[in-house]
Structure formats: structure tokens, C-alpha cells
Amino acid sequence: ESTSTVKHFLRDDDLSPAQQAEVLALAAELKKAPTTRQPLAGPRGVGVIFEKNSTRTRFSFEMGIAQLGGHAVVVDGRNTQLGREETLQDTGRVLSRYVDAVVWRTFGQDRLEQMAEGATVPIVNALSDEFHPCQVLADLQTLAERKGELKGLRLTYLGDGANNMAHSLLLGGVTAGIHVTVAAPAGFAPAEWVLDAARARAAETGASVTVTDDPQAAAVGADALVTDAWTSMGQENDGLDRVGPFRPFQINAALLAKAAPGAVVLHCLPAHRGDEITDEVIDGPQSAVWDEAENRLHAQKALLVWLLEQNGRTAQGDGT
Ligand code: CP
Ligand code: NVA
Numbered sequence: 001e002s003t004s005t006v007k008h009f010l011r012d013d014d015l016s017p018a019q020q021a022e023v024l025a026l027a028a029e030l031k032k033a034p035t036t037r038q039p040l041a042g043p044r045g046v047g048v049i050f051e052k053n054s055t056r057t058r059f060s061f062e063m064g065i066a067q068l069g070g071h072a073v074v075v076d077g078r079n080t081q082l083g084r085e086e087t088l089q090d091t092g093r094v095l096s097r098y099v100d101a102v103v104w105r106t107f108g109q110d111r112l113e114q115m116a117e118g119a120t121v122p123i124v125n126a127l128s129d130e131f132h133p134c135q136v137l138a139d140l141q142t143l144a145e146r147k148g149e150l151k152g153l154r155l156t157y158l159g160d161g162a163n164n165m166a167h168s169l170l171l172g173g174v175t176a177g178i179h180v181t182v183a184a185p186a187g188f189a190p191a192e193w194v195l196d197a198a199r200a201r202a203a204e205t206g207a208s209v210t211v212t213d214d215p216q217a218a219a220v221g222a223d224a225l226v227t228d229a230w231t232s233m234g235q236e237n238d239g240l241d242r243v244g245p246f247r248p249f250q251i252n253a254a255l256l257a258k259a260a261p262g263a264v265v266l267h268c269l270p271a272h273r274g275d276e277i278t279d280e281v282i283d284g285p286q287s288a289v290w291d292e293a294e295n296r297l298h299a300q301k302a303l304l305v306w307l308l309e310q311n312g313r314t315a316q317g318d319g320t
Contacts, residue, residue: 006116006119006120006121006122006311007122007307007310007311008112008116008119008122008123008124008307009122009123009124009125009133009134009303009307010109010112010113010116010123010124010125010128010131010133011109011125011130011131011133011168011171012131012133012136012168012171012172012175013171013172013175013197013201014133015175016175017175017176017177017201017204017205019306020137020140020172020175020176021176022306023137023299023302023303023306024137024140024141024144024176024299024302026302026305026306027137027141027295027298027299027301027302027303028141028144028145028298029302030298030301030302030305031141031295031298034067034298034301035067037068037301037305038068038069039068039069039070039304039305039308039309039313040065040068040069040070040071040100040304040308041069041070042069042070043069043070043071044069044070044071044099044100044313045070045071045072045073045098045099045100046061046065046070046071046072046073046099046100046101046102046103046304047072047073047075047095047098047099047101047102047103047104048061048062048065048072048073048074048075048102048103048104048126049074049075049076049077049080049082049102049103049104049105049106050074050075050076050077050105050126051076051077051078051082051083051104051105051106051107052105052106052107052127052233052234053233054105054126054127055269055270056268056269056293056296057105057126057127057134057296058074060296060297060300061074061103061126061300062074063297064297064298064300064301064304065304067301068301068304068305070100073098073099077104077105077106087114087118088111088114088115088117088118089114089115089117089118090118091115091118092114092115092116092117092118092119092123093118093119093120095119095121096118096119096120096121099121100121100308100313101121101122101123101124101304101307101308101313102115102119102121102122102123102124103123103124103126104123104124104125104126105126105127105128106127106128107128107129107234108128108129108130109125109128109129109130109131111128112125112128121311121313122307122308122310122311124300124303124304124307127164128164129164129232129234130164130167130191130194131164131167131168131171132164132165132168132268133168133171133172134296134299134300134303135165135168135268135296136165136168136169136171136172136173137172137299137300137302137303138292138293138295138296138298138299138300139169139172139226139266139268139292139295140172140173140176140299141295141298141299142264142266142288142291142292142295143155143178143223143224143264143266143288145288145291145295146264146288147223147224147264150176150177150178151176151177151178151205151206151207152177152178152179152206153177153178153179153223153224154178154179154181154221154222154223154224154260155169155173155178155179155180155181155222155223155224155226156180156181156182156183156218156219156222156224156225156226156259157169157180157181157182157183157226157227157228158183158184158215158218158219158225158226158227158249158250158251158255158276159183159184159188159227159228159229159230159246159249159276160184160188160228160229160230160231160232160242160246161182161183161184161188161189161190161211162184162188162189162190162191163228163229163232164232165226165228165268166182166184166190166228167190167191167194169182169226170182170190170194170195170198170209171194171197171198171201173207174198174199174201174202174205174207174208174209175201175205176205176207177205177206177207178207179207179208179210180198180202180207180208180209180210181209181210181211181212181218181222182209182210182211182212182218183211183212183213183214183215183218183219183249184211184213184249185213185245185246185248185249186213186245187240187245188245188246189211189213190211195209195211215248215249215255216255216258219255219256219258219259220258220259221258221259221260222258222259222260222263223259223260223263223264224263224264224265224266225251225255225256225259225263225264225265225266226265226266226267227249227250227251227267227276227277228267228268228276229270229272229275229276230242230243230246230272230275230276243275246275246276249276250275250276250277250278251265251267251276251277251278251281252277252278252280252281253278253280253281253284256281256284256286262286263286264286264288265277265281265282265284265286265287265288265289266288266289266292267282267287267289267292268292269289269292269293271289
């Protein structure tokens with residue numbers, strides 16, 4: 001059992017610029033023709049494990065796997081042996097005997113890496129403390145629908161710059177050639193190691209990375225304004241003031257007016273209306289959040305098809 005050649009999707013830059021473009025093109029194709037690809041016919045299985053709450057990720061993966069001809073084994077991680085006595089490497093090794101991919105929403109990124117070490121099937125990050133790369137594929141699909149070419153667009157994220165969405169928008173955004181600005185209050189800037197990775201990738205694609213604590217300046221001329229919860233799952237009791245310092249970073253009509261004409265507003269949801277985004281904006285004509293939520297389905301199906309192909313696991317031949 002060699003795991004060295006398995007292609008996983010643990011963070012956004014696990015896909016090269018060309019690979020990300022392939023997945024996004026397939027996502028657009030599957031949106032038009034949802035059941036044309038059946039790599040999981042049989043049915044083959046995908047394990048979908050949640051250690052944190054979810055609405056969109058749960059529904060979109062379960063339906064998407066069904067549309068690919070497969071069966072989703074959806075479990076609450078808290079009811080498994082995960083995090084009890086069994087190592088994550090051993091869990092990955094065992095799950096690989098039952099299913100053709102594992103989709104996992106968990107806490108630390110190291111947990112995903114440990115499961116990937118033992119797994120002989122692809123592991124997909126369905127949100128960790130550090131990254132939310134499936135969401136960003138959907139965000140990119142949505143931006144492409146509204147704006148066409150992604151390369152050269154200017155995207156500004158406002159809010160907790162150290163959370164999973166900020167980190168994934170940095171890595172996934174620059175992979176697509178997007179100039180990404182993160183505007184966050186002092187103490188909530190993106191992690192340096194993520195910025196380093198984003199700058200390295202940006203150098204390949206002609207993109208750029210900017211970090212600022214000035215939300216007004218960051219909004220000026222942006223093609224997309226993006227925000228997320230000020231308190232992410234698991235941060236409820238971290239002792240930080242996650243309201244006061246964030247107020248100036250709210251996406252409201254005045255801030256949106258500073259963006260480029262026709263700028264698109266994204267939010268991965270769930271939204272905290274009146275905090276990070278106003279009703280007027282999220283329900284307004286520039287909001288693309290409902291298409292963004294729908295695109296989770298299409299983008300994740302495309303990702304699974306692509307990963308199964310990369311790993312030689314399709315209904316036509318399982319590579320064994
Ligand atoms: N955006 C997102 O991942 O939503 P859920 O937490 O509902 O899955
Ligand atoms: N940053 C949020 C995203 C939820 C989809 C969280 O981790 O809770």
C-alpha cells in the first residue's frame with residue numbers, strides 16, 4: 001500500500017493553476033448537465049464526515065455524490081472512533097478499503113494531513129480551522145459566471161483575516177490569478193505561513209497579495225467584496241472581542257459603493273445579518289450568495305470527478 005502518489009485536496013494550492021482551471025471548467029459543464037458523469041456508478045462510496053456543524057456542505061456533497069452514481073456514507077465524527085483511541089492514519093487506511101474518497105470537516109489541518117498519510121484514496125478538506133477550499137472553488141465558479149475571466153480581477157475580503165475563508169481565498173484566489181486583498185482588524189491578519197504560500201503562488205500567476213487594516217481603502221475599485229462570520233466554529237470562547245473591532249469591516253451599502261461598478265458580493269454563509277453584512281447588501285442586486293451556495297454542488301462534483309480520475313478510481317477501472 002503506497003500512499004505516495006495519492007492526490008488529495010487538503011488546501012487550495014494542492015491544485016496547480018492549470019488543475020484548478022480544469023476543475024472549474026468541469027464544474028460549469030456539470031452545472032448544465034448534472035448526471036453526465038458517473039464515476040461512482042456501482043455504487044462506489046464516498047465517506048463524508050463532520051466534526052462541526054454544516055448545512056450546505058452536508059447537502060451538496062450528499063446530493064452531488066448521488067448524481068455521480070455513488071453512495072455517500074455521511075457520519076457525525078463524534079459518533080465514530082475518530083478522536084478516540086485509533087490513530088487518524090489507521091482510520092484513513094481502513095476507510096480506504098470501503099470508499100473511493102473521504103470528505104472531512106474537522107478542526108486542525110494536521111488532522112487531515114494525518115488521515116491522508118494513511119489513506120490510499122483522496123482526502124478532501126470540507127473545512128478545517130485553517131482552510132475551506134471547497135467553498136473557494138464554488139466562489140471562483142460564481143465569480144467566473146458573473147465576470148468571465150478570473151485572471152486580473154480584484155477581490156477584497158473583509159473580516160477575520162486569520163480564518164479558513166480568508167486563508168483559502170488567498171491561496172485559491174491567487175491560483176486563479178486574482179489580486180487578493182485581505183482587510184482585517186489589528187490582531188486578525190492572515191497567518192504568515194499562508195501569506196508566504198500565497199505570495200509564492202501569486203508570483204507564478206501574475207497575481208498579488210495585500211493585507212491592510214483599512215476597510216475603506218481596501219474596497220475601492222474591487223470587483224468582488226467577500227466576507228464571512230466574525231466568529232468561526234470553535235472560536236466561540238476564545239476570549240477575543242470578535243465584534244467591536246470588526247464593525248468597520250461590515251459590507252454595507254456605503255462600502256459597496258466604493259467598489260467597482262457591478263462589483264459582486266460573496267459570503268460563504270451562514271450569514272450573520274447586521275454584523276458582517278447588511279440585509280440591504282445580501283438581498284441586493286450585487287449579491288451572488290445564493291448562486292455561490294448552489295455552486296458548492298457543481299464545484300464539488302467536478303472536484304470529485306477530477307480526483308477520482310487522477311487517482312485512477314473510476315467505474316471503468318479502479319487502478320488496482
Ligand atoms: N458555507 C458552508 O460551508 O456552509 P455549511 O457550514 O452550512 O456547510
Ligand atoms: N469561517 C466559518 C465558515 C463557515 C462555513 C467557520 O469556520 O465557522
